[in-house]
Amino acid sequence: MTERIIEARPNSPERREINPALKFALELGPLLVFFFANYRGPWLAGHFPALASLGGPIFVATALFMAATVAALAASWALTRTLPIMPLVSGLFVVVFGGLTLWLQNDVFIKMKPTIVNGIFAAILLGGLFLFNRPLLGYVFDQAFKLDDAGWRKLTLRWGVFFVVLAILNEVIWRNFSESFWVSFKVWGTMPITMAFMLFQVPLLKRHAIEEGSRDRQD
Template identity: 90%
Template sequence: MSERIIEAGPNSPERPPLSPGLKFALELGPLLVFFFANYRGAWLASHVPSLASLGGPIFIATGLFMAATVAALAVSWALTRTLPIMPLVSGIFVVLFGGLTLWLQNDMFIKMKPTIVNGIFAAILLGGLFLFDRPLLGYVFDQAFKLDDAGWRKLTLRWGLFFIVLALLNEVVWRNFSEDFWVTFKVWGTMPITMAFMLFQIPLLKRHAVEPLPGDGKG
């Protein structure tokens, strides 16, 4: 029997569990590498001369971001023998746009990557919902909680619209503010906004849960 490379569908018993903390670390880790490398690019170049060949701090950060993203996917594969869909899609675009950034020495490509990736996620979620009547968000979050069909539909719609907001925010920030501000926003702005959005979904999760939410304390 051949191994499945891409994660299986929602609630599939074939999907090995991955702790939420580790999953969060694998997703946030590459962003922290990007942030640190951008602000300490000159220091990194002085201590690792090979990095200086990549260019200035934003290009060093881009190269290390690519490496950290691939490493995170490799760890996920080593632990579960599957690759999560959304981090995989994002990782492909990190490598693609990061490669263009380094090759052409033009940071526009890595700055546009969040816009394009969030736009694609929005198109996938909203397209799946309205064109194929499938709430695809279940592929992402079903290990964290179990919802009825109406709950998955509502959550998918909300996340699809939220990804559009993230794409628009990225466009506003990178086109109107400094490079350092954009990097700071990418790491320390986008994540808190996303966490706040997730907290606002808790009432929906409780209303449509088919199993108690972790830490809910209710039978």
């Protein structure tokens, strides 16, 4: 049997389970590395001279963000022998835009990355829903929630719109506020907003939850 590289479709019996808390840690970890490295950039450069050659704190943080992102994807692969779609897409943009940031010594690339990634996620979710009638969000949350098809469609629509809001918000923040404020907001602003948004989806999750034994009947 050929090994699957990308995670299986939502509600598929081929999906390999991973602890939701561990999955969340793998996705949040690189952001925390980015925040810490930007905040403690001079200290890191002083203790690790190789980092000093990268430039200021934002460039040190970018390099470590790239490394942490690749490490998180490698850990996902080691645990499940598959790669999660959304973190994979985001990781590719982190590597590309992070590489451009370091090569050209221009932090605009890494600052625009969330706008472009959120915009692409919105296009993927909304495009998949309206053009192909496929609720693609199930690929992200199927490890944590078991929903019927109607539930995945509604949740996909809401997340698609939410990603549009995040893209606009990132543009407003990085273009109008300081670099340190943008970095802080990227971790301590975006994550609480996202968590609050997720809490508002709890009623929908309860209404459309399915039993574990029924998941193999869902396409």
